[in-house]
Amino acid sequence: MLRFLTRRLIQMFFLFIVFLSIVWLLLQLMPGDITDTLIGDPNIPLATRLELSQRLGLNQPLHIQYWTYITNFFKGELGVSFSRYPQPVWNILWGAIPRTLVLVLSATLLAYWMGFKSGKLIAWGRGGKTEQGFIVGGIFLQTVFYPWFAIVMLWTFGFFFGWFPIGRFISVGLWQGSGFDATSIFRQLILTTSLAFLVYLGARYVIKRTAAKLVTQLRLQRIASTIVILGLIAYWYFNPARTYAADIAWHTVLPVTTLGLILFGAVMLITRTSMLETLGEDYILTAKAKGLPNGVIRDRHAARNALLPVVTSFVLALGTVIGGAIITEEIFSWPGMGLLFLQGIGVSDIPLVAGALAITGVLTLFAHLVVDILYTVLDPRIRIS
Numbered sequence: 001m002l003r004f005l006t007r008r009l010i011q012m013f014f015l016f017i018v019f020l021s022i023v024w025l026l027l028q029l030m031p032g033d034i035t036d037t038l039i040g041d042p043n044i045p046l047a048t049r050l051e052l053s054q055r056l057g058l059n060q061p062l063h064i065q066y067w068t069y070i071t072n073f074f075k076g077e078l079g080v081s082f083s084r085y086p087q088p089v090w091n092i093l094w095g096a097i098p099r100t101l102v103l104v105l106s107a108t109l110l111a112y113w114m115g116f117k118s119g120k121l122i123a124w125g126r127g128g129k130t131e132q133g134f135i136v137g138g139i140f141l142q143t144v145f146y147p148w149f150a151i152v153m154l155w156t157f158g159f160f161f162g163w164f165p166i167g168r169f170i171s172v173g174l175w176q177g178s179g180f181d182a183t184s185i186f187r188q189l190i191l192t193t194s195l196a197f198l199v200y201l202g203a204r205y206v207i208k209r210t211a212a213k214l215v216t217q218l219r220l221q222r223i224a225s226t227i228v229i230l231g232l233i234a235y236w237y238f239n240p241a242r243t244y245a246a247d248i249a250w251h252t253v254l255p256v257t258t259l260g261l262i263l264f265g266a267v268m269l270i271t272r273t274s275m276l277e278t279l280g281e282d283y284i285l286t287a288k289a290k291g292l293p294n295g296v297i298r299d300r301h302a303a304r305n306a307l308l309p310v311v312t313s314f315v316l317a318l319g320t321v322i323g324g325a326i327i328t329e330e331i332f333s334w335p336g337m338g339l340l341f342l343q344g345i346g347v348s349d350i351p352l353v354a355g356a357l358a359i360t361g362v363l364t365l366f367a368h369l370v371v372d373i374l375y376t377v378l379d380p381r382i383r384i385s
Contacts, residue, residue, distance in 0.1 A: 008372070012365045017070070019361045020354075024069050027350045028062065073358055079351035083344065089355040093337060095183055097359060098190060099169070100336035104325050106256045108314075111263030116310055119271025120303050124294075126276065134268060141265030146324055150331045153258045164254040167333035171247050180244050189245055196232045200225055255332040259324050263317060270313050274306035281305075311374055314367075322360060 060068075072079065078089035122131040158166040165171060170182050203224040211217045236242050278284065279302055287297045326338030333339070337356045344352035 005369075008369055012369065016361060016365060020070060020073065020358060021066075023354055023357045023361075024066055027354055028065075069354065078355035078358070081344075081349055081352045083347045083349040083352065089351045092340065092352065093355055093359060096335060096337045096340050098187060099334060100325060100329070100338060101363075102186075102190060102252065103255060103259065103328065103334060103336060104321055106252070107259035107324075108263060108321060110256065110260040112267050112310070112314070114260075115264045115267025116271050116303075116307065119268040120275055120298065120306070122268075123272045123275030123279065123306075124298050124302075131272075135272075138265040138269045141261055142269065144262070146262055147327055147331065149262070150258050150328060153254065153261075154331060157254060165251050167331075169248070169251055169333075169335050170244075171251075174247055175244065178244060180241050182244070182248065185241050185245050186248055188241075189248060192232060192235060196228050200228045203228070255328050255334050258332075259321075259328045262324055263321065266313065266317065267310060271306060271310050274309040275302060278302045278306045311371055314371055322364070 069079075076090065078093070081087050081089050081092055084092060118134060122134050125131070154166060157163050175182060204221055207217055207220045207224065211220055236245055239245065284297060284302055287301050292301075325336070326341060328334060329336045329338035330342055337359065341353060341356040343349075344356065
């Protein structure tokens with residue numbers, strides 16, 4: 001494993017250098033720069049524009065700009081935003097990264113959990129109207145034009161029914177004069193939810209090691225999940241900032257659900273297809289001949305092997321997730337990296353756009369690495385060399 005990780009990290013490093021170079025080249029080919037936005041203001045003389053260009057480093061040769069860009073990234077210096085001068089790009093992105101991660105990870109976990117569960121069940125009970133309905137719904141979600149779908153979701157549940165807030169990250173009127181910081185509470189939400197999830201995973205691992213029967217494992221896992229959820233709710237119920245935490249969570253539901261539904265369709269269809277192939281294997285017939293319960297055959301023998309193609313689909317879906325996150329942040333006014341990326345493109349803010357793309361590239365490369373390691377966990381037959 002250590003040899004594998006070392007080799008992969010070296011490969012990721014050189015691949016990331018190539019990625020950064022391509023990003024820098026494409027951004028340099030964009031017409032104009034930030035000083036062009038000042039042309040329309042007659043009160044700003046040309047000398048001021050030239051001084052601004054010099055202070056931002058735009059007057060340096062391209063090879064010096066390129067070398068500075070590459071080396072500064074590994075120093076943690078992403079430059080200064082052109083459009084928000086003199087704010088450092090890293091400070092701007094630092095507030096947006098957690099929001100994008102919450103959006104992407106929550107939607108992905110929701111989609112893969114629901115997609116795998118539903119795909120497994122409809123494959124096991126194939127041939128009914130329920131399966132046909134799920135297939136039609138999955139095909140629709142997989143092929144629908146996402147910007148239109150997001151607008152419909154926002155209009156239907158945000159405007160028409162009024163169940164969820166329309167856009168934004170918080171209700172501004174609620175927070176005015178509250179004395180609470182939205183970013184701090186949001187990070188506290190992330191921390192407590194992550195700790196609760198880790199506690200549940202630890203409890204599930206202990207249950208699998210100690211309980212012999214699958215029925216007992218499932219019952220104990222439900223009890224553990226209930227205790228963890230109730231503990232998380234109790235913590236925030238007695239927290240003075242519970243009203244404001246609930247406001248942030250309520251603003252999160254609709255964008256996460258919208259992005260998750262798009263991923264759900266593909267995951268459900270892939271799981272169904274994989275399950276149908278697995279159910280025709282000899283070891284499934286042997287398990288049925290032994291008289292094992294249907295739940296054991298479905299969950300322990302068939303579903304575990306059907307999970308590998310689903311994990312593979314995650315790598316292929318990364319582009320959909322990233323693109324969907326950018327569209328979601330724009331439509332729902334979600335202040336994440338996607339929204340910053342689009343705003344930066346609009347004003348030719350090269351450092352901001354390059355920084356957002358670089359952070360996205362790092363997260364994508366590590367996601368591929370996690371999937372490769374996850375293969376060995378799901379299937380003991382796979383060995384890393």
